[in-house]
Amino acid sequence: MNASASPALAADDRIAWLRVSSCYLPLATPISDAKVLTGRQKPMTEVAMLFVEVQTEQGAEGLGFSYSKRAGGPGQFAHAREIAPALLGEDPSDIGKLWDKLCWAGASVGRSGLSTQAIGAFDVALWDLKARRAGLPLAKLLGAHRDSVRCYNTSGGFLHTPLEQLLVNAAASVERGIGGIKLKVGQPDRALDIRRVEAVRKHLGDGVPIMVDANQQWDRPTAQRMCRIFESFDLVWIEEPLDAYDHEGHAALAAAFDTPIATGEMLTSAAEHGDLIRHRAADYLMPDAPRVGGITPFLKVAAQADHAGLMLAPHFAMELHVHLAAAYPREPWVEHFDWLEPLFNERLEIARGRMRVPKRPGLGISLSEQARAWTRESAEVGQRT
Template identity: 80%
Template sequence: MTASTPPTSPAADSIAWIRLSSCYLPLASPISDAKVLTGRQKPMTEIAMLFAEIETKDGHRGLGFSYSKRAGGPGQFAHAKEIAPVLIGADPSDISKLWTQLCWAGASVGRSGMAVQAIGAFDVALYDLKARRAGLSLSKLLGSQRDSVRCYNTSGGFLHTPIEQLVVNAAASVERGIGGIKLKVGQPDGALDIRRVEAVRRQLGDQVPLMIDANQQWDRPTAQRMCRVFEPLGLVWIEEPLDAYDFEGHAALAATFDTPIATGEMLTSGIEHGELIRHRAADYLMPDAPRVGGITPFLKIAAQAEQAGLGLGPHFAMELHVHLGAVYASEPWVEHFDWLEPLFNERLEIKEGRMLVPTRPGLGLSLSEQARAWTRESAEIGRRV
């Protein structure tokens, strides 16, 4: 072989088969936050999960997921099934290229919301496949900064929980080793919000990190008053005090108060997060990887947040965000929700206020028999080799 002759390489692997599953996870009891108490939504009783399993002609496999709450599950599944054929025969390593192709395959329905949430399941599965093939955890594949992340509990602090049980739940979470506690606020009676938060602060003391979340239900004057009331409590953040798209309102709160403002979980594209960052509308950015379209757009958002000097607190889906949080330059907070645990055979480990990053290849997850049992609809694209 002469110096000008390029070396030969084996033929690239290609995607041969995809299975999509629409799985509905029932919740133990109806869940209420401020959106329910203000009459804008009904209590949540289940979570619609979209799973994508991808297999290549060489036998490599990846698992990814997206989700929706209260509405959108059938739509996500239908859109995913419609665009999935784009992936058959493609090189699974070309993840960014494939994200763009999937996006354009469904461009007539937009580049945010349900359209990209369906893409998210494929994107996560492709990253899982790539990491598994390399024998690395997802965080190691992406370039991990740490082996554990700070975590806080949300599931014990919803508004349907009586104040006496709220205090018990918070103490139990701390005893279990979870690092912080988040409480839901935003009720029509603000005085009740104050009593609930103060009761938990008294029980836990000043050393336990405490956050609150109004789920977008305050208007600007109410948000000003409530942020001022909660300022002395030393909260880690006040989350979604205003409508998710009120960038200027959030920016005004962030500039006025010492308590950090956190928002971003309801945004469903990189462009929307970019506007949030441009307005300096948050101290903590809270992107949700499945909601923004997967790991590919999440990493772009995180890079913008890092450049702006923002904290990171990914929303929900701890099984994925524990890996993505481990990659962020500064110490993040990852939300501890145990709701999705029945769907997987593996469990995350909590120790001394931190969530340990799994060392198993990829996400380190496999679907449980229960997830199969809760599946209402599935589709296969391509052919298994």
């Protein structure tokens, strides 16, 4: 169905068909952050993607996704497959109502975590459909404040990367037009963290924005010491210095140091983010739309964050978050990861430190043949038109 179709027809449209798919994206190199070096997790070798495709009786289509790292992919797919029939026959424009319906369809397993991450793929697909039907990029449908957003690279700064290669990766990202560089820290030997950050700052110079991410691996005394040391490197932020749910500890660091504190990526509901915001536990809030349950709850988080005067830096999934960040009133950052690029036919444009919002309708992405080839399971409900 094209964007010029009769509004009356669209108003009468109903969901006729859905496909949920479990796709596993292999990573070329096993990925290690501080959680690996502290023995809490194994290196990451793949990302489990949950895709939802939706089509209406009149032929309008939408694509959504969620994901899981290291574990949880089969559980997300199983939950999505169970709740998918709840959407058949519904008006796809009633996104808030449908989010609640999906939540209640699986309410016995809770309103956060794996269950809402499964809902997130449906929610994103419905927003994608709505924007496509309007003939608008998602950012424009939501109400964009800008046509591009600042972006920073993470994928070149993991702890498995030797220092010499880290310097090469950082310089290459800047040369490519990416605006900032994030380095993983949180190693058992804190001197190694300091040496790596110091080397990158010296290599890139004072004008390049640098962030660090401890992935929740410091205790409070260590975080105090490391935040104090890192003050001299003029960092954009220090990310997850403490456990994701230690709101009081993060708030104390945010109050004590000039360098902003960033956290929020591990939270899995708008309610959890609300608690973090009330504690003033972050200067930069880092919600992840698939993790909180999709765009609908993400917008609730963003509204709370803006009311509190917080800066925004959504976690991962740049193909989605470039739109959501563009619709945030305060100038945000978006995390550049090239990991997901093989899954889609389109690419995001990056230049002069910024990521451009696609001009294509909806999210502006479509599944590649490679994504189909990496799909291990799929299930359909309803009848495709």
